Amino acid sequence: MSALIRPAGPDDAADLFVLAHALATSFKPHRDAFDESFAVLLKTESARILVATDHSGLCGYLLGFTHHTFYANGPVAWVEEVMVDERVRRAGVGAALMAEFEGWAADRGAALVALATRRAAPFYEALDYEESATYFRKLL
Numbered sequence: 361m362s363a364l365i366r367p368a369g370p371d372d373a374a375d376l377f378v379l380a381h382a383l384a385t386s387f388k389p390h391r392d393a394f395d396e397s398f399a400v401l402l403k404t405e406s407a408r409i410l411v412a413t414d415h416s417g418l419c420g421y422l423l424g425f426t427h428h429t430f431y432a433n434g435p436v437a438w439v440e441e442v443m444v445d446e447r448v449r450r451a452g453v454g455a456a457l458m459a460e461f462e463g464w465a466a467d468r469g470a471a472l473v474a475l476a477t478r479r480a481a482p483f484y485e486a487l488d489y490e491e492s493a494t495y496f497r498k499l500l
Contacts (some may be wrong), residue, residue, distance in 0.1 A: 363419055365460045368409035373398050375418035376411065380383045383443040385478075408464050410445070412453045420444035422457040426468045437465035439475035458487055 368376060377394050401407045406427060412420035423441040428434060439461060444454045458473075465473050476495040477484060 363412040363414045363448065363456060365412050365414060365453075365456050367411055368398075368411045368421065368422045370399075370402065372411050372418060374423075376409075379388065379418065379421055379443045380441065381447065383441060402413045409461050410457050410460055410464075412448075412457055414448065414453075420453045420457055422461050424461050424465070424473075426465055426470050432471040435465075435468055435470045437461070437468075437470040439473060442480075444474075454483060455487060 365470055373395060376398070377389065377391060380394060380459075381389050398409075401409055402422070406425050408422075408424050408426075410422045411418055421441070422439060423438055426435045426437045428454040429436050439458070442454060442457060444457070462473055473489075474492070475484070475489075481491070
C-alpha cells in the first residue's frame with residue numbers, strides 16, 4: 361500500500377465530503393451541515409478523523425470516537441465511518457486506517473474498538489474483529 365495515513369486537517373474538507381457522500385446510504389450529506397460537523401469534530405478531543413492519501417489525493421477516511429463506559433471499566437472506542445475510494449480498495453488502505461485508529465484508541469486507554477457494519481463484515485473479520493451484538497436504531 362502506498363497511501364499515507366494522517367489526521368485530517370481543515371484543507372481536507374472538500375475531498376472528504378466527496379467520500380462521505382459516497383458512503384451514505386441512509387442519509388444524504390449536505391455540504392453546509394458537513395462543514396459545520398467537520399469543524400467541530402476537528403476540535404473534539406474524543407474524536408479522530410483520519411485520512412488516507414496517495415499520489416492522486418485523498419483516497420479514504422475514518423471517523424471514530426472514544427468514550428467512557430461502566431461495562432468496560434473505562435473508555436472504549438467506536439468507529440462511526442470508514443470509506444475507501446473504490447479505485448484503491450483491497451490495497452490495504454482500509455486496514456491501515458483501522459490500525460492507525462486502533463493505536464490512537466489504545467493510547468487513550470480504550471479496552472476495545474467496536475463498530476457496526478452492513479456490507480463489510482468480511483473485511484473486519486480479516487482484521488480479527490468478531491461479531492458481538494445486534495445494532496438497533498431509531499430515526500428521530
